[in-house]
Amino acid sequence: xxxxxxxxxxxxxxxxxxxxxxxxxxxxxxxxxxxxxxxxxxxxxxxxxxxxxxxxxxxxxxxxxxxxxxxxxxxxxxxxxxxxxxxxxxxxxxxxxxxxxxxxxxxxxxxxxxxxxxxxxxxxxxxxxxxxxxxxxxxxxxxxxxxxxxxxxxxxxxxxxxxxxxxxxxxxxxxxxxxxxxxxxxxxxxxxxxxxxxxxxxxxxxxxxxxxxxxxxxxxxx
Amino acid sequence: xxxxxxxxxxxxxxxxxxxxxxxxxxxxxxxxxxxxxxxxxxxxxxxxxxxxxxxxxxxxxxxxxxxxxxxxxxxxxxxxxxxxxxxxxxxxxxxxxxxxxxxxxxxxxxxxxxxxxxxxxxxxxxxxxxxxxxxxxxxxxxxxxxxxxxxxxxxxxxxxxxxxxxxxxxxxxxxxxxxxxxxxxxxxxxxxxxxxxxxxxxxxxxxxxxxxxxxxxxxxxx
DNA sequence: CGATCCGGTGGACGGTCGTGCACCGGGACC
DNA sequence: GGTCCCGGTGCACGACCGTCCACCGGATCG
Numbered sequence: 311x312x313x314x315x316x317x318x319x320x321x322x323x324x325x326x327x328x329x330x331x332x333x334x335x336x337x338x339x340x341x342x343x344x345x346x347x348x349x350x351x352x353x354x355x356x357x358x359x360x361x362x363x364x365x366x367x368x369x370x371x372x373x374x375x376x377x378x379x380x381x382x383x384x385x386x387x388x389x390x391x392x393x394x395x396x397x398x399x400x401x402x403x404x405x406x407x408x409x410x411x412x413x414x415x416x417x418x419x420x421x422x423x424x425x426x427x428x429x430x431x432x433x434x435x436x437x438x439x440x441x442x443x444x445x446x447x448x449x450x451x452x453x454x455x456x457x458x459x460x461x462x463x464x465x466x467x468x469x470x471x472x473x474x475x476x477x478x479x480x481x482x483x484x485x486x487x488x489x490x491x492x493x494x495x496x497x498x499x500x501x502x503x504x505x506x507x508x509x510x511x512x513x514x515x516x517x518x519x520x521x522x523x524x525x526x527x528x529x530x531x532x
Numbered sequence: 533x534x535x536x537x538x539x540x541x542x543x544x545x546x547x548x549x550x551x552x553x554x555x556x557x558x559x560x561x562x563x564x565x566x567x568x569x570x571x572x573x574x575x576x577x578x579x580x581x582x583x584x585x586x587x588x589x590x591x592x593x594x595x596x597x598x599x600x601x602x603x604x605x606x607x608x609x610x611x612x613x614x615x616x617x618x619x620x621x622x623x624x625x626x627x628x629x630x631x632x633x634x635x636x637x638x639x640x641x642x643x644x645x646x647x648x649x650x651x652x653x654x655x656x657x658x659x660x661x662x663x664x665x666x667x668x669x670x671x672x673x674x675x676x677x678x679x680x681x682x683x684x685x686x687x688x689x690x691x692x693x694x695x696x697x698x699x700x701x702x703x704x705x706x707x708x709x710x711x712x713x714x715x716x717x718x719x720x721x722x723x724x725x726x727x728x729x730x731x732x733x734x735x736x737x738x739x740x741x742x743x744x745x746x747x748x749x750x751x752x753x754x
Numbered sequence: 755c756g757a758t759c760c761g762g763t764g765g766a767c768g769g770t771c772g773t774g775c776a777c778c779g780g781g782a783c784c
Numbered sequence: 785g786g787t788c789c790c791g792g793t794g795c796a797c798g799a800c801c802g803t804c805c806a807c808c809g810g811a812t813c814g
Contacts, residue, residue, distance in 0.1 A: 334781055338791070357666045359582040362771060372792070375773075379791050383772095443720060444579045444666030450724070481739065488740045491717035492710065498665060502672070517703065518710045525747025556811050560761070584801060594762070597803075601761050605802095 342380050344370045346394065349387055350433045357444045358388045388441065388449040395434035396456045402427040403460065413471060417519045424493065425512045428500050436501040439494065457494070461486045478531040485526060492518060564602050566592045568616065571609055572655045579666045580610045610663065610671040617656035618678045624649040625682065635693060639741045646715065647734045650722050658723040661716065679716070683708045698752040707748060714740060 332340070348369040353361045361384055367374040381387040402423060409419040428435045442453045465479075465486040472482070496515040500508060554562070570591040575583045583606055589596040603609040624645060631641040650657045664675045687701075687708040694704070718737040722730060 334790075337781095341791080355669065356581045357579050359578045363773095364771065373794070374771090375775095375794090376792055378773085440666050442665075443724070444662050447577065454724075484736050484739045485743060487736060488714065488743065491714060495713035495717060502665070502676075514706050514709060517706045521707060521710065521747045521751055522744060523747070524750050525743045525745070528746050528750060529743055556760075559811090563761080585803095586801065595764070596801090597764090597805090598762055600803085 338380075341370070341372065341376075345377065345380055345387065346391060349384075350391060350437060353440075354433065354436065358384060358391075358441055358449060359444065359446055385446045385448055388446060389452055391437060392441070392449060392452045392456065395431075395438050398427070398431040398434040399438070399456075399460070402431075403463075407467075413523075417516055417523065421512050421516045421519065424496065424515070425500075425508065428497055429508075432501060435497050439498045439501060442494075457490065461490050464489060472526075476530040481529070481531045485529075488522065489519075492522070560602070563592070563594065563598075567599065567602055567609065568613060571606075572613060572659060575662075576655065576658065580606060580613075580663055580671060581666065581668055607668045607670055610668060611674055613659060614663070614671060614674045614678065617653075617660050620649070620653040620656040621660070621678075621682070624653075625685075629689075635745075639738055639745065643734050643738045643741065646718065646737070647722075647730065650719055651730075654723060657719050661720045661723060664716075679712065683712050686711060694748075700753040703751070703753045707751075710744065711741075714744070 345366060349358075349361060349366050352365055352369060363377050363384055364374045366384075366387075367377050381390065405423045405427070406420050409423060410416050438453055441449050442457070443450070445453070461483070465482045468482050468486060469477070469479075477485075492515070496511065496518075499511050503511060567588060571580075571583060571588050574587055574591060585599050585606055586596045588606075588609075589599050603612070627645045627649070628642050631645060632638050660675055663671050664679070665672070667675070683705070687704045690704050690708060691699070691701075699707075714737070718733065718740075721733050725733060
């Protein structure tokens with residue numbers, strides 16, 4: 311028994327106790343957070359499919375069976391992490407939209423925002439890019455669905471920026487998919503590269519978006 | 533002892549024996565092949581990092597320790613699979629180059645070849661796209677290195693098709709990276725999609741390449 | 755022909771895994 | 785203030801894991 315009676319249920323204290331005891335709901339939520347953080351951290355250099363419930367429990371400082379009080383399985387945990395990661399991603403997209411509605415500087419500001427967020431939310435972006443192709447089936451599907459939603463939203467954004475005479479709905483969807491694929495690729499490169507190469511990667515992404523923009527401006531659906 | 537003395541060392545016979553016994557080298561090579569195939573098959577819906585040596589051995593029909601006669605570890609096996617998978621990929625690229633040197637039809641023929649090869653070598657392409665981001669570090673690195681080589685080769689190909697006055701070496705590298713990223717993305721989509729959606733995915737890839745080609749033709753390095 | 759090589763066997767080890775179960779003790783509620 | 789709820793404990797189970805070891809027997813080689 312490694313936990314003394316004087317520090318009863320809370321597995322690992324984040325801040326000093328300050329005498330004020332939490333409600334049961336707060337406690338549960340806090341443990342849940344610890345589990346999510348620990349899982350995100352532990353699968354950083356492998357994958358959810360190679361993560362064991364016991365590893366997570368040990369990292370959090372609870373007994374393995376206590377895990378079930380919060381999640382049915384690792385896969386269930388994974389779905390929660392998808393949810394959480396896409397909150398990060400959508401905040402990024404909100405920043406992109408807020409930053410600049412003109413397309414003189416839209417590329418620069420978008421790439422800048424991408425760089426900032428992949429740095430600040432590194433674990434979330436790495437998680438998505440990894441589990442997107444290698445996670446448990448249900449997790450993969452959830453991520454694909456979310457990315458699909460993002461693609462659709464981008465397509466409607468693009469519809470406002472382009473000439474409807476030249477751009478069919480289908481082609482907008484295709485362009486949107488192209489841009490998202492490219493950004494996912496850039497994100498994957500960033501999260502797997504050494505930090506000091508980051509500016510060069512972002513510069514590459516900028517140039518690529520410019521090349522595509524040149525194409526898009528001349529495009530006309532047949 | 534489940535294997536009778538009448539079927540001595542060979543774990544699982546591929547074709548009828550035809551009375552002719554193999555040399556020791558041939559036997560070893562054959563078992564090695566079975567291991568590679570079994571591993572490729574077993575990690576199809578998870579990842580190398582979730583694959584155990586014992587699963588592979590059981591699938592092949594050998595005792596776990598016999599695995600070590602062929603590979604040091606699962607990671608070592610993974611590197612062999614990378615090697616093998618890129619043989620497939622390079623054969624595809626050879627087909628692409630052979631198919632058409634003019635760029636009237638270069639997009640159509642390239643995408644057609646991509647479709648054919650991802651169908652025929654489905655396991656290899658799925659393996660690369662999965663382990664590229666989720667495999668053991670050494671495997672990831674090997675794949676990145678190979679893709680990097682492909683990118684360089686594409687860049688020199690593009691150098692012959694473009695006007696040197698408008699395209700700097702750096703921009704050729706960036707364009708090459710753009711195309712490869714896009715094709716990797718298309719491949720990932722294909723190997724994870726239901727077979728009947730394949731034509732639509734390829735059509736999307738065609739359109740995207742056309743959009744980029746429009747951009748590339750107007751491009752000029754600043 | 756006899757010695758050697760080597761891919762295979764089979765058993766055993768210590769460790770980790772997911773999960774079932776009974777139980778505890780403090781917050782929440784009537 | 786007594787009762788219930790529920791997130792945590794601790795233990796045990798059978799399964800699977802990688803790896804060590806001694807050994808076998810047919811192919812190979814001098």
